[in-house]
Amino acid sequence: MDRELALEIVRVTEAAALASSQWMGRGLKNEADDAATTAMRSMFDSVNMQGTVVIGEGELDEAPMLYIGEELGTGSGPEVDIAVDPLEGTNIVAKGHHNAMAVIAVGDKGTLLHAPDMYMEKIAVGPEAAGLVRLTDPIEKTIDIVAKMTNKRVRDVTVIIQERKRHEELVERIRKKGARVKLFGDGDVGASIATVMPRTGIDLFVGTGGAPEGVISAAAIKALGGDMQARLVPMNDEEADRCRKMGITDLSEVLQLDDLVKGDDAIFAATGVSSGELLEGVRFLGGDLVETDSIVMRAKTGTIRYIKTHHRLERKPHLAMPEDQ
C-alpha cells in the first residue's frame, strides 16, 4: 500500500465529519448519516487507488452508495479493501451526544474480513496484555491478567463497556471483581481503540456490538500493537446463513486479530464529529471557519498522526448544509 494513501484517506473522513456535524443535535439521524455518506463517497473519487468496499452502508440493493462491492477511487494506484462507517454514531449526532466519528479502514486487497452487519462479541486490550487475553476466558481471569500486565491494582483497572441490557450481568461481575467500569452509550469503535491509545487510562474493552465496527477497530488496534478477539453472534437462521456464505462454518469460532485484518499493513483514519475518547469533535469557530481533529495510523510502521485542520466552508459549499434547513 502507498503511504500517501494514509493522508488521502483523512481528507475523506474530514469531509464526512464536516458534512454530518452540521446535523448535530437536530434529532435527524438519517439526514446526518446521509450527509456523511454523500460527502465521503464524493471525496473518494479523487483518491488514487483501486478500492473495493468490503464493509459499507449495506448490500447493493440496500444502499445507493458505499455499498458492498462498490469500486472506489481513480482506478489507478494500489488495489485495496475499504471498510467505511461514514458516521459511527448516527443517534449520537441526532441527540448531540459524545463520541461520534467518521471512520475508514483500508487494507491490501483481500485482507479485511467481510463482516456481515450483525452482532459480534469482542474483547480488546492494549499492547501490554496482547497475546494473553482470551474472549472465552471468564472476565475475572481477564481482569487479573490485565492488572498484572499493566502493573495496576485490580481496583485501578478500567473496563469500558457499552451501556446495554445485554451487558448488565457482565458489568455486575466486573464491579464485583473490583475493577472500574466506564459505560458509554454508543460508538464502540472509539471505545475499543481507547484501550490501545496512550494515556486514555482505559485498559480493557468487552461486550457485544456491531461486526462491521469490529473489523474497522481491528485495523487501529493492529496498528497500535494491541490485541483483539471476536466472535460473530448471529441472532437467527438468516444471519447464520450469511456467516456461512462468508466462509465461517463454525459459528463458535473465535476470530483472532489476524483473521479480522490479515497481514501486517492496514490504515485506519478517523475524524471526530462530537468529542469522545479518541478525538475532539468538529468546532464551528465563527464565520465560515471550522476546525476538525483527525487521527490516522498505519499498521506497517505504527506511526500515528494527529491532524488538526482549518476548513473554510464557503470554499467547500458541497459540504455545507442546505441553507433552508
Ligand code: VTB
Ligand atoms: C453497535 C456498536 C456501534 O451501535 O453496533 C451499536 O458497534 C448498536 O447496538 O458502535 P444496539 O443494537 O444495542 O443499539 C453503535 O454504538 C453505533 O453505531
